[in-house]
Amino acid sequence: MVQGKKEIIEKLVVEEGIETVDLGKIGYIEPEIISLIPDEIALRYKLIPFGNENGRLTIATANPFDLDVIDTVQSLSHDPPQLYFSPEEEIEKFLSKLYMKHEVLSDPGDELSEAGEEDDPYSVSALEDSEDEAPAIRIVDSILLNAIQERASDIHIEPQEEQLFIFFRIDGVLREAGAYPRKYFNGVVSRIKILSSLDIAERRLPQDGRSKIKIFGRDIDIRVSTLPTITGEKVVLRILDRDLHSLNIADLGLEPELQELFKKSLQAPHGMILVTGPTGSGKTTTLYSALNFVNAKEKNIITVEDPVEYRLKGINQVQAHAEIGLTFSAGLRSILRQDPDIIMVGEIRDQETAEIALRASLTGHLVFSTLHTNSSIDTIMRLIDMGIDAFLICSSVHLIVAQRLVRRICLHCSEEYQPDDALLAKFHHDRDLLGKARFQHGRGCPNCSGTGYWGRVAVFELLPLTARLRTLIMDNANMEEVRAQALADGMETLQRNGLKKAIMGMTTLEEIMRISAESF
Numbered sequence: 001m002v003q004g005k006k007e008i009i010e011k012l013v014v015e016e017g018i019e020t021v022d023l024g025k026i027g028y029i030e031p032e033i034i035s036l037i038p039d040e041i042a043l044r045y046k047l048i049p050f051g052n053e054n055g056r057l058t059i060a061t062a063n064p065f066d067l068d069v070i071d072t073v074q075s076l077s078h079d080p081p082q083l084y085f086s087p088e089e090e091i092e093k094f095l096s097k098l099y100m101k102h103e104v105l106s107d108p109g110d111e112l113s114e115a116g117e118e119d120d121p122y123s124v125s126a127l128e129d130s131e132d133e134a135p136a137i138r139i140v141d142s143i144l145l146n147a148i149q150e151r152a153s154d155i156h157i158e159p160q161e162e163q164l165f166i167f168f169r170i171d172g173v174l175r176e177a178g179a180y181p182r183k184y185f186n187g188v189v190s191r192i193k194i195l196s197s198l199d200i201a202e203r204r205l206p207q208d209g210r211s212k213i214k215i216f217g218r219d220i221d222i223r224v225s226t227l228p229t230i231t232g233e234k235v236v237l238r239i240l241d242r243d244l245h246s247l248n249i250a251d252l253g254l255e256p257e258l259q260e261l262f263k264k265s266l267q268a269p270h271g272m273i274l275v276t277g278p279t280g281s282g283k284t285t286t287l288y289s290a291l292n293f294v295n296a297k298e299k300n301i302i303t304v305e306d307p308v309e310y311r312l313k314g315i316n317q318v319q320a321h322a323e324i325g326l327t328f329s330a331g332l333r334s335i336l337r338q339d340p341d342i343i344m345v346g347e348i349r350d351q352e353t354a355e356i357a358l359r360a361s362l363t364g365h366l367v368f369s370t371l372h373t374n375s376s377i378d379t380i381m382r383l384i385d386m387g388i389d390a391f392l393i394c395s396s397v398h399l400i401v402a403q404r405l406v407r408r409i410c411l412h413c414s415e416e417y418q419p420d421d422a423l424l425a426k427f428h429h430d431r432d433l434l435g436k437a438r439f440q441h442g443r444g445c446p447n448c449s450g451t452g453y454w455g456r457v458a459v460f461e462l463l464p465l466t467a468r469l470r471t472l473i474m475d476n477a478n479m480e481e482v483r484a485q486a487l488a489d490g491m492e493t494l495q496r497n498g499l500k501k502a503i504m505g506m507t508t509l510e511e512i513m514r515i516s517a518e519s520f
Helices: 003-016 037-047 067-075 086-098 124-128 135-149 182-195 255-267 283-294 330-340 351-362 376-385 390-396 419-425 428-434 466-472 480-487 496-504 510-514
Strands: 045-053 056-061 082-085 154-159 161-171 172-179 205-214 218-229 232-240 270-276 301-305 315-318 342-347 366-371 397-409 414-418 439-442 451-463
Touching: 037 045, 037 067, 045 086, 045 366, 056 067, 086 283, 135 154, 135 161, 135 172, 135 205, 135 232, 154 182, 161 182, 161 397, 172 182, 182 205, 182 218, 182 232, 232 301, 255 270, 255 283, 255 397, 270 283, 270 351, 283 301, 283 342, 283 366, 283 397, 301 330, 301 397, 315 330, 330 342, 330 351, 342 351, 342 390, 351 366, 366 376, 376 390, 376 397, 376 451, 376 480, 390 397, 390 466, 397 439, 397 496, 397 510, 419 510, 451 496, 451 510, 466 480, 496 510
Parallel strands: 056 082, 270 366, 270 397, 301 315, 301 342, 342 366
Antiparallel strands: 045 056, 154 161, 154 232, 161 172, 205 218, 218 232, 397 451, 414 439
16 A cells, blocks of 8 residues: 555544544454454455454454445345445554464474474473574464364463474364474473473473463463374364353253253352263363352352363352372362352362262252263263162252253355265154255355364253152162153253254254264
8 A cells, every 4th residue: 555545544444433443442352243244355455353243244354435345245145235434554453363373383483493393392491492483482382373263262382293283163063273394393292381381391291281361362271182193292282262162051052941940050059060071071061150140249159170171250260189199079069168158169079078968968968070971861871880779869869951052053154955865764763853954064165164064052851850750769770761751751862952953053963973873
């Protein structure tokens, strides 16, 4: 943009009353907003999507009078955008933060040489004294920025013979996100260890640490785990970004009748509520949403967790440390001496913890916890297999919630399609729902990186322990009998709940089958 044109635009902005936006004060922009404008369009026209006003996308641009910009954005959002003016230099500075590409870097800098690995690759002083331009710092910062921008839940850093590979877990699926020359491996691992207060000289044993970083104006917790392999230490970073997870029961994805059942159980004066599912099925989010729902000043709420993933205001959270004897069972015994009203145990891992938690629910406490089981019925059998008395289960457990996370169909490329007959046949138990149902899938677009999916939604199975179910459990009925009675009492299975969401256009039948192979 030549100087004369720039001055003309600035004058027109004042004369036409175009609002100016200070990008430096915007802070964090929702990923959903950013994704509405493909990267190549944003970079070509120098646009920053940052919000919406009354359904209209708000965009910062250096030339709000460019008709090509208006037409291009309107073709993407179907509505004319609300344009704001921002100086070109500010636009370019912001673009460099938002649209950093994943690629194999041939040489991020000359500061780190091949010989540097052999000299002292794990020198704390060398890394702490480095300037911001140092390769290790730049690489780690770039990885973290990209991961946050891509909504990754985990970052995998895997060393191979010649390269250092980066993978992001996005919407539950691992994707390759880039690679660097092997020579940067030691510096990157050391940098991460320093950030998470780990011993950078220890390379033979696994280590676990934690770090907090500030990106896009908000604090993000990161759990770090290192694992020695034959090609070097593999590092996994779990990103704990509360801003991406609403801790509101209304946002969990429960249908109205299931939401009411869940809330009714949470309002009980005592008893146990169990949330079950494999690792990565959203159990923690459900538990924290439950805690938020019951949180009140007149209630003493205490949790024992490993680890404490999110810090909740007004709730006393205890971090378990098995290495010093603070196990779930030991922590639970201590909590009971703290006059609690509501207790949350991160996970029931053994008979002792299960018995203490169940007995606590019988003595006037509302208790939440989790188990790693495939379904709500499996949970009952798991407790019995642990050696828990059937009478104790029937007297204390009010509700069992089983859940999974499935990927949402990308809204930008969603289209109707007809699943093949072989796939539909797998849902024969729920043929009453199929009828003339229409299904959607994503064809793949730049917004979803060609996957057809963007984000995730939970599918649920809620099992309240009715009088008839309690009788069967007390009579040592087998799993098939208990399941038949649960269905007769109106329990909606995970598969049926997932099928309903597919019919609503939220996910696909293929996705339901992907997470159901070992469950239904």
